[in-house]
Every structure is written in structure tokens, then in C-alpha cells.
Amino acid sequence: MCYAVGSSGTIRKTVDGGATAWTGQTSGTTAYLLEISCIDSVTCYVVGYSGTIRKTVDGGATAWTGTTSGTTEILSGIDCPNNLVCYAVGQNGTIRKTTDGGTTPWTAQTPGDPTAFLTSVACQSADTCITVGLWGGGDIFKTINGGQSWSGFETGHQLWSLDCPAANKCYTGGSQYYLKTIDGTNWFTTHYQPTPTLAPNIAQDYSVITGFKETLDGTSTGTIYYQLSNDDGATWYWYDGTSWSVAPDITHRNTSASINQNIPDFTGSYGSGTGKFKWRAIFYGSSVTDLQKLDSIQVAIRGSAPNKPESLTISDVSNRDKEVWALALSWDSPVPNGTEINFFKIERSDNGGPWTEVGTTNDGTKRAYAEVVPSSDVTYSYRVRSVDHDEIGGIYNDESEPSNVVSMTPTGKYSSPPNLLGTPSANVTATTANISWSTDRVSSSTAKYGIDTGYGLIASDNQTEVTSHSVSLKGLIPGTTYHYKIQSLDPERTYGDDAYYTSDYTFTTSLAAEISDLKVTDIRSDSALLSWQTTGDMGATIHYGKTAEYGSTMSASSGTSHSVRLTGLQDSTTYHLKVIGTDSGGNLVQSDDYSFETLAFPRISNIRFEKVEDKPTSTLKVTWDTNVPTSSVVEYMDPDGTSQEVAEYQMVTRHEIIVSGLKDKTEYILLAKGRDAFGNEASSGRQKITTEIDTRPPEISEITTETSVTGYGSSAKSQMIVSWRTDEPATSQVQYSRDGSETNLKEMTQEDAFLTSSHAVVISGLEPSSPYYFRVISKDKAENESKSEIKSALTDQVRPSVFDIIIESFKSSFDWLFGIKRFK
Known part of the structure; x- marks a missing residue:
């Protein structure tokens, strides 16, 4: 593995010794880079202009990262004795060091000469390093305490590079000047020889190889x-x-x-x-x-070498059927130059590799050469040299420059066509067919076809050297049977082109596709359901709009039975539509133009509010109209935020809702609304209504009495329970007397202030078997009072005591005893 660095932040890498192209690295800088130092196969540092120090820990697989050098001087040398410690040197005696792999800023070192341009540095450990430079006398400086101090001397020459292949053994040089040390301290050269500290040794075991x-x-x-x-x-x-x-x-x-x-x-x-x-x-x-x-x-x-051979050519003489690969060469004799040619030497290169000698001719009259080569996957290159005289000292005397180079990959030719694998298949539509088949080796693809065995038409895929073949037949007639046969030929062959067609095969195209039974159903105010049938499997696009120009589209999936809902439509609007599809053969199929009208969206109009008279509570009648049948709902809300609603679910266009039980002199918010058969809701918007003050007294009805007697004999008393109903909550009170006129009703029960619609008052202490006159009185919340007509009721008789019953029975049986006479 090697790296190369240079201008504009260039870093390139090879992992195969440069056998293939070097790959670029992302350095993350445009600075001119001067030197690279790698600790291992993945960790490297590079330095350059403007104090640039970049680092990679993954062999450059990702972008190199920057470290803070703390200087803008040119840095020309770097060395890292371990994973954490690195030294970088450069212009104006710059020496920078890191002890944490560049995680924190690099620290400055004190150079031996601040004017020197330090070009290279080499470290044997984290503490021991040597650096060399150009200006300031060609300095060599060394530290043995980790850069705390540097000492050295001037050589008087510019030193460009430094290498220490072993402990205390280093080499440096530049501008035709070289220095060496074997103890890390004393340096010597043919031009510079410091006083040695060791006695010289006498050379031993020297030798000169006879050349x-x-x-x-x-x-x-x-x-x-x-x-x-x-x-x-x-x-x-x-x-x-x-x-x-x-x-x-x-x-x-x-x-x-x-x-x-x-x-x-x-x-x-x-x-x-x-x-x-x-x-x-x-x-x-x-x-x-x-x-x-x-x-x-x-x-x-020796004298002059012979001229090189002329016009080298190459031929493929392989036997492809038997996979024997061979190449043959021929060339012309060189132009005579007075030199006798003993023989020709043939050299070969495999896939651009090194040239090697593969053979010679017997004498200088043979101008051809053939050989069997190992593989048909290699490109073989050849060149030929002329050789004269006998060899002297291990090589031939005179050998010409090489001839022109010829190259070839052996392939050979086939004497019979490839074998068909299996049976060909046909993928058929109404107007197209795709014929597919396989062969045991790469070859061409051709098909003859027609409506009978005369065929008449030929199709090819214009490809060669495939094993999986496919030929497309277009422009066919729907619902028609076709005959076809196929042919596959080797690209390199000795047999004829017209031979070797297969036997006859047939296929039948499908019927032409069409769109039918198109229907528009479930039409609503904003959508409609579109359905249709196709004779073949196809996708389609629905074109629709308010005119026959359409303007909107919707896609339908492939199939034979289709159903699509058009959404986002406007209510009460006429729409046009057309269905356009493509069958499996790529043929365009379309329907006629259809139209439909969306339903109207429900809307409320003519909303009215009317007070209902002669009701026990504030009551409103709300009426309105809708353009389509809807339900009837009135929602109302009092100032406390309590919301209620009254609804009728019969679908009508003229609506009437009675809202009762409203509070007197109260502002209500009312909303009329309703839904049509498709769930679309119409609303009137909020309306504010204030109820009036209650001036109507409660209506009294269903007055009843029930009497009873408590006690016996002369001490017995009667009581009467008076019950009645009012059409609104009201108080309960009874005015009564044994006299029968309105002015004589002197007695009055205590008023029960609890407001109720069902009333019951108990009157006690009444005389038994006596007629009483009464009327009931009720007041509503607004103090509106109602009095009933005067009613009468007869209290129950006194029940005799047990003693009276016994005496009375005794008298009946023994009346003579009491001077009572009976007459019959």
C-alpha cells in the first residue's frame, strides 16, 4: 500500500502496487501537500502549506480530518514514532509536536536555528528525533528529550531528505551531497568527514563480480x-x-x-x-x-544489430468445438542491412503483462510461428526480433528492435449451430407477440413468421452472443393464428446462415380489447361511481371535466372489471367523461363521451322564528326551506352554554320545529340544520333570539278531592285532600268554607311555595257529613295567579264506636226492656 501527495490537496492511494489506477482521497483541503507519514495501514498524517496537518484513521475511506497545528508556516516533514506522538517541521525553524494524536492543538518546539527551512524529520522513539534543513547552513538537529531542546551543527549544504532505517543509522542528502551516521551522532561523507570517535576498520570480504x-x-x-x-x-x-x-x-x-x-x-x-x-x-x-x-x-x-521484422500479423487458428485455443503469427523479412540473420525470437505479453520469450525459429528463413495458448479469456500480444551470429558471454550478439505489436483473444469458430434448450414460448397480445427461447451457448436471435407455413416475415432482436433469446413481433391481426420458426447462429461460424431453422410452431393473437357497459351510479353532490368492463386485462385513465375538453384525469388499475369513484366534484354540475386505456399489446382503446349531473348540495333558506302564544313556557316555532329533502334539527344554547336540540328525522323540504321550555326574557342562540340522504349537512348559521316576559297565569286542570274521617263518635273529624294539575310549575293553595258563596270562602290553607305541576293540599279538622265549598289557587314563577271555579265536596259520615254498635244491637233485641213496642 502506498500514498502520493501533491498540489491542491491531492492524496492518492494504491493497494496493489499500482497495478490498477490509484484512487483519490478526500483530503478536505486545497493546500499544497508535501509529505505523508503512516503509523499503520489505516492511521496516517499529511502536512503542507499554511500549517496544514490532516489525519485519517480509516485509510482514507472517509474524508481526512484537520488538526490545529498552531502555525501558518509551510510544513514539509512529519514523522510519528507511535499512535499519539508526532513531530512536524517546516519553514523558519518551525517544529510542532502532538502527544494525543492531534486531538488538541499541536505545541511549538524550540528549534536549533529559527532561520532554517527544516525539510524532513525522523524519530526513533517519542523522545529521540533528528531533523535536517536547507537554509541557515544545512543544519542537522537532534533531540533526546522529546523536543525540550535541540542540538546540532551546520553542514554547509542544502539537505532535502532524511531516512533512519535502523537505530542510530541514518542517511541524509541533497544537491549531490550525502551524509551517513551509524551512531546517531557522528556523520561522514566523501565531501564532509568529521573526526571519527572510533578507530577505522579494514574492509573484509570484499568482492568484484566479473561482469x-x-x-x-x-x-x-x-x-x-x-x-x-x-x-x-x-x-x-x-x-x-x-x-x-x-x-x-x-x-x-x-x-x-x-x-x-x-x-x-x-x-x-x-x-x-x-x-x-x-x-x-x-x-x-x-x-x-x-x-x-x-x-x-x-x-x-560486435557490429551493428539487424533490422527489425516487418508487417507482423496474427490469426486465430483455434478449434472452438474442442476448446483448443491457438494463435499463428507471420511476418516479412527485415530490410537487408548487410547482416546475416540467424533466427527470429518471439516474445509474448499476457493481458498487458511483462514480455517474455516464448520461442524462436530454426533459422532466418522461417517467417511464421504458431502456438497453443492456455485460455480464451486472455488477450495475447506478440512481437518479433531479428537475431544474428552466435551468443557470446551468455547473450546473443546482435538483436534488433522489436517489430510492431499484434494482439488477439482466441475464440475460434463453430462448425454447427448451438442446441435449442426446451421449447420456445410466445407471450401474445391482440397485435403483438414476444417469442422467447434458450440455447446452450451465446448466439443470434431470428424468427420467421406469417399466417401460414410460407411465413414471409422475419424479425430479429439485433443482438448477438446471448443465451436467453427474445424477438418481438408487432403489427399482428387480432384473433389470428400465426406460424413461426426460430434460428440462432454463432457469431464465429463455418456453417451457412440460411440453415438450421427449427420446426414450425404456432400461436393465436387475442381478440381486440374494447370498453363496454360503462355506468355512472351512486351520484352524489361531490362524487360519482364509475364502472365499466373490458374484454382484456388493461389499465385505464378516466378523463373528465365540465366540458368535452375534460381537463382532469384519474388512473384505474389493470383488470377486466373496473370501478372508480370520482371525488371532489361540484354539486349541481354537468360532467363529461371518457375512459382511455392501453391493452397488453400497447394498443389504445377508448370509450365514447358520457355525461352526468351531480346532485345539489343541501342549502337552507327562508328561516323564520315565531312566538307560540298561550303556552306555559316561552315557546318558538322555527320554520325554513331546503332545496333537497333533509332532516330537521334546531340546536339552541342558553347564556350558560347549555346546548340542546330538537329534531325530526323525516326527510322534507319544508321544515317546522317547535322549541318549548325556554326561559323567559333570555337570549338564546339558535341554529337550524339538517342532513340529506347522503349525509351532507346544511346549516343556517347562528341566530340570536330573546324570549319575552311571562304574563300568562298557569292553567288549572284535573281537580279531584278525597275525604276521610279520623276518630269515632262525637270526637270524630273529617279531612279532605284536594289534588289538581297545572300546565307549568306553580305554587299550591286552597281557599274553602262551609258556605257556598265566593265571598264566604273564609278559610285558606298555607301556600306551598314549591313550584310543581302536580299539586295536593290536605285540609284537616272539617266537620263530618258536611258540605264544603273550595277553590284552588296557583301562582307561576312570574307571580301570574290562577284561581279555579268554586267546587263542593261532602265530607264522610262519622263512624260509630264499638260501644255504640253493641248498644244499638242490644236495643234491637230487647226493645221491651226499654219500653219500645214493635208492630208487625
Whole structure:
């Protein structure tokens, strides 16, 4: 995994070594970014211009987040020895540090030189770090106490980069100047050699690998390949017999390096020989060891390379039926240049990979090559080189530049068509049919069809290389039987196009769809129910409006029996409608124009209030008219907020409601309303009515009396209960006397002030067997008094006592004893 940073906040990442395109990261900044440091595979920091420090903890999967660096200086270097501690360096000696992963602002460090442009920093621990810079003398500074103090020295050179691959072992350099330390303190170079603190070591186990030198056109300039080992801080030189030169640097001295150098010992054409060189090592600038070992160098001198082959072409010679994949090459001979060609070398690249040699021709007269390749899923690229003479020293003498490149993915051709899987099917409408079938390999799709086996029509889906085939047939006649047969051909084939149709199949188109039995029912003031039938399964759209231009639409689901309620209509309005649908074949089907009229919405008019006379309580008669039959309801409310209503549920257009039991001299709020047969309510609006003062006395009726006697004999007394009713609540009182005139009614019971409509007064102490005259008196709440006519009643006789009954019986039996004579 690698990251690259640059201008305009650019951060790009690869996880496959760049084999595929690098992916962009969302840095969250437009600043020029200069360096990145990653602690692990997901946690990284990046620094740049204007004190920018950005961080990711998920490998850049989400946007990088900013941290507060506390500076606007350019930051050019950053290193993090652990997950929490990081150091950032930059312009004007800027050193910033965080100990919490950038959660809080970074703190400033005291630099060794505030004028230095610090370019790079490397930390071996949270406390030990080294930084290098450009200006101010090419400083190298080091801290061993977590940045509390920095110490160092000037090198006199601009230092651009720093790397510490191991403890106390670091490298820095810039502008053709390199420094190294192996103890973290002392630095040395061929140009700068501080006094060593350790005695120099003598190089051991050095070696020079015999290289191969080749020259072109008879000259003696070539490349010597060598390897030197066990440097231990040594600077290596080599001697070519004339002068000493610094050997090109080899990282850790364990890989091959090369020197392009004249070899004065060898000239001429076509041949080989040997030369000798010696090496020297200088350790820490204080010890020189000349290595007198002379190493033989094999040399080959050759002339010009042959010209490259011309007009390379490629052909597919695969056997697709047997899945044997093969490619063949052919080319033209190079333009002669006086060089004899021994053979041709063929190189191949798979899917854009590295070039490898896959074969050669026997001699220079063969200009063709064929090979079997492993897969039909790989694009193979080829190029050819011309080679002359025998090989010398492990490689061929003269080899041309590569020819043009040709590429191909082997596919081959089929000698017979694919197999049909199962039976084809037809999805049919009135005017279309979709024919579907499957084959065992990718192929084309074609169908012949017609009303008889002569067919006459051909349809294709204009696709190739599919296994699931589909061909659409359009413009068919409804209710008609059609014949068809199908064909699937390989895109690469050796057989003819007109062969291999299947046997005959048939299908019958459905009848043309139509709309019928359209009805408008359940018409209301604001809606209507629309229903219709279709001969085929289809959806539809209802177009409706106040004119034949319509203007409004409503959709209906697919089916054969449809029902839709149109809502939001205006009452008492004529509407036009038309149903338009599309059958399964995409054919347009529509009905005729229909019209209907919505019902009127109930409305109240001519509301009137009339006082009803000669009623015991204030009574109103409320009358009104409606345009359609509705129920009759009067709702009324007194000043206390008590609401009541009187209702009649017979549906009429002329309405009358009697509202009784109202309070006298009271303001009422009345509301007349009613609902039609569909539940639509009409209302009159609120009306205020004030009742009048009560001046009518209560009406007396149903006067009755009931008498009884209490006691016996001469001490017996009679009582009379007088009962009556009034048509409104009133008091109870009886005026009476044994005399029969109105003026002689001297006695009066105490008035019972409780207001009631059912009255009963008990009169006691009356003489038995005596006629009495009386009248009843009642007063309503408004003190209106009513008196009844004078009535009469006879009190009951006195009942004899037990003693009187015995004496009377005794007298009847023994009347002679009392001087009573009986005569018969």
C-alpha cells in the first residue's frame, strides 16, 4: 500500500502496487501537500502549506480530518514514532509536536536555528528525533528529550531528505551531497568527514563480480557490472589503469551496480577478450586500503544489430468445438542491412503483462510461428526480433528492435449451430407477440413468421452472443393464428446462415380489447361511481371535466372489471367523461363521451322564528326551506352554554320545529340544520333570539278531592285532600268554607311555595257529613295567579264506636226492656 501527495490537496492511494489506477482521497483541503507519514495501514498524517496537518484513521475511506497545528508556516516533514506522538517541521525553524494524536492543538518546539527551512524529520522513539534543513547552513538537529531542546551543527549544504532505517543509522542528502551516521551522532561523507570517535576498520570480504562488457559498432565503450560487500562506512573507488574514480553508490553494498567506462585495451570488431581493474576503500576519511586484486572482465565487441521484422500479423487458428485455443503469427523479412540473420525470437505479453520469450525459429528463413495458448479469456500480444551470429558471454550478439505489436483473444469458430434448450414460448397480445427461447451457448436471435407455413416475415432482436433469446413481433391481426420458426447462429461460424431453422410452431393473437357497459351510479353532490368492463386485462385513465375538453384525469388499475369513484366534484354540475386505456399489446382503446349531473348540495333558506302564544313556557316555532329533502334539527344554547336540540328525522323540504321550555326574557342562540340522504349537512348559521316576559297565569286542570274521617263518635273529624294539575310549575293553595258563596270562602290553607305541576293540599279538622265549598289557587314563577271555579265536596259520615254498635244491637233485641213496642 502506498500514498502520493501533491498540489491542491491531492492524496492518492494504491493497494496493489499500482497495478490498477490509484484512487483519490478526500483530503478536505486545497493546500499544497508535501509529505505523508503512516503509523499503520489505516492511521496516517499529511502536512503542507499554511500549517496544514490532516489525519485519517480509516485509510482514507472517509474524508481526512484537520488538526490545529498552531502555525501558518509551510510544513514539509512529519514523522510519528507511535499512535499519539508526532513531530512536524517546516519553514523558519518551525517544529510542532502532538502527544494525543492531534486531538488538541499541536505545541511549538524550540528549534536549533529559527532561520532554517527544516525539510524532513525522523524519530526513533517519542523522545529521540533528528531533523535536517536547507537554509541557515544545512543544519542537522537532534533531540533526546522529546523536543525540550535541540542540538546540532551546520553542514554547509542544502539537505532535502532524511531516512533512519535502523537505530542510530541514518542517511541524509541533497544537491549531490550525502551524509551517513551509524551512531546517531557522528556523520561522514566523501565531501564532509568529521573526526571519527572510533578507530577505522579494514574492509573484509570484499568482492568484484566479473561482469560482461559489450560494445556496439566496434567501439570500446561498454558497461562493467560489479558488486562490493562489507562496506562498514567505506567509500569505494575503482582504478581503470589510468586514474581513480568514486564507484557509483550501492545501497548496503549488496546489489549489483554498473560503470560505463572506456576500455582502452580492446578495439576492433567481432571478438572477445579480458581486462583487469582494481578497487580501493576509504574508511571514515582516515584509512585507505588499496585492494590489489585484479579482476578479469570479459569483453565482447560486435557490429551493428539487424533490422527489425516487418508487417507482423496474427490469426486465430483455434478449434472452438474442442476448446483448443491457438494463435499463428507471420511476418516479412527485415530490410537487408548487410547482416546475416540467424533466427527470429518471439516474445509474448499476457493481458498487458511483462514480455517474455516464448520461442524462436530454426533459422532466418522461417517467417511464421504458431502456438497453443492456455485460455480464451486472455488477450495475447506478440512481437518479433531479428537475431544474428552466435551468443557470446551468455547473450546473443546482435538483436534488433522489436517489430510492431499484434494482439488477439482466441475464440475460434463453430462448425454447427448451438442446441435449442426446451421449447420456445410466445407471450401474445391482440397485435403483438414476444417469442422467447434458450440455447446452450451465446448466439443470434431470428424468427420467421406469417399466417401460414410460407411465413414471409422475419424479425430479429439485433443482438448477438446471448443465451436467453427474445424477438418481438408487432403489427399482428387480432384473433389470428400465426406460424413461426426460430434460428440462432454463432457469431464465429463455418456453417451457412440460411440453415438450421427449427420446426414450425404456432400461436393465436387475442381478440381486440374494447370498453363496454360503462355506468355512472351512486351520484352524489361531490362524487360519482364509475364502472365499466373490458374484454382484456388493461389499465385505464378516466378523463373528465365540465366540458368535452375534460381537463382532469384519474388512473384505474389493470383488470377486466373496473370501478372508480370520482371525488371532489361540484354539486349541481354537468360532467363529461371518457375512459382511455392501453391493452397488453400497447394498443389504445377508448370509450365514447358520457355525461352526468351531480346532485345539489343541501342549502337552507327562508328561516323564520315565531312566538307560540298561550303556552306555559316561552315557546318558538322555527320554520325554513331546503332545496333537497333533509332532516330537521334546531340546536339552541342558553347564556350558560347549555346546548340542546330538537329534531325530526323525516326527510322534507319544508321544515317546522317547535322549541318549548325556554326561559323567559333570555337570549338564546339558535341554529337550524339538517342532513340529506347522503349525509351532507346544511346549516343556517347562528341566530340570536330573546324570549319575552311571562304574563300568562298557569292553567288549572284535573281537580279531584278525597275525604276521610279520623276518630269515632262525637270526637270524630273529617279531612279532605284536594289534588289538581297545572300546565307549568306553580305554587299550591286552597281557599274553602262551609258556605257556598265566593265571598264566604273564609278559610285558606298555607301556600306551598314549591313550584310543581302536580299539586295536593290536605285540609284537616272539617266537620263530618258536611258540605264544603273550595277553590284552588296557583301562582307561576312570574307571580301570574290562577284561581279555579268554586267546587263542593261532602265530607264522610262519622263512624260509630264499638260501644255504640253493641248498644244499638242490644236495643234491637230487647226493645221491651226499654219500653219500645214493635208492630208487625
